[in-house]
Amino acid sequence: MVELHGLTKVFKNIRAVDNLSFRVEEEIYGLLGENGAGKTTTLRMLVAMVKPPSGTAKINGKDLIKEPEAIRSIVHEPKVMLFDEPTSGLDVGSVREVHDFIRFCKEEGKTIIFSSHSMAEVEKLCDKIGIIHKGKLIEEGSIEVLKEKYKTDNLEELFMEFGR
Numbered sequence: 001m002v003e004l005h006g007l008t009k010v011f012k013n014i015r016a017v018d019n020l021s022f023r024v025e026e027e028i029y030g031l032l033g034e035n036g037a038g039k040t041t042t043l044r045m046l047v048a049m050v051k052p053p054s055g056t057a058k059i060n061g062k063d064l065i066k067e068p069e070a071i072r073s074i075v076h077e078p079k080v081m082l083f084d085e086p087t088s089g090l091d092v093g094s095v096r097e098v099h100d101f102i103r104f105c106k107e108e109g110k111t112i113i114f115s116s117h118s119m120a121e122v123e124k125l126c127d128k129i130g131i132i133h134k135g136k137l138i139e140e141g142s143i144e145v146l147k148e149k150y151k152t153d154n155l156e157e158l159f160m161e162f163g164r
């Protein structure tokens with residue numbers, strides 16, 4: 001399980017990740033957002049590649065700040081898998097292979113977060129999505145619940161609205 005608590009990262013004057021909190025169980029969680037929204041910085045903090053100046057996260061109960069080493073071994077025998085735009089630039093066949101692999105990982109009981117620009121992709125794959133905008137989580141939920149909430153079948157449209 002992955003839990004973020006007020007995770008924040010500031011580069012000079014840019015709040016790349018701004019007080020981000022969310023929780024991922026044994027499911028596929030899609031992190032969506034426009035260029036520069038903060039997806040990559042969030043994922044890098046979760047694998048202890050970038051130290052967050054404030055907030056923290058727990059991966060399978062291990063604290064990212066207090067036990068970064070424990071998190072790096074978890075990464076070698078992963079119960080948790082993070083994918084940063086894994087299908088970007090791939091052809092249709094390769095995209096399918098990546099998707100099959102991610103589904104296989106879920107069947108193995110892994111907790112998965114992946115970032116994407118493609119609403120169609122997350123609709124196909126994810127149990128839950130989080131939409132990130134200027135470092136903040138501005139919406140979260142299952143695809144079904146979001147469609148119901150915004151009374152639309154077209155989440156691509158909805159995503160464009162959030163980006164404005």
Ligand SMILES: Nc1ncnc2c1ncn2[C@@H]1O[C@H](COP(=O)(O)OP(=O)(O)OP(=O)(O)O)[C@@H](O)[C@H]1O
Pocket residue numbers: 011012014015016017033034035036037038039040041042
């Ligand atoms: N090492 C760094 N130094 C300074 N600013 C950075 C650094 N890394 C990221 N940023 C800034 O932090 C913000 C978030 O960037 P990040 O790469 O996390 O976004 P992203 O959602 O992954 O975007 P993309 O969809 O383009 O991959 C941006 O404003 C970016 O310019």
Ligand SMILES: [Mg+2]
Pocket residue numbers: 039040041084
């Ligand atoms: Mg990125």
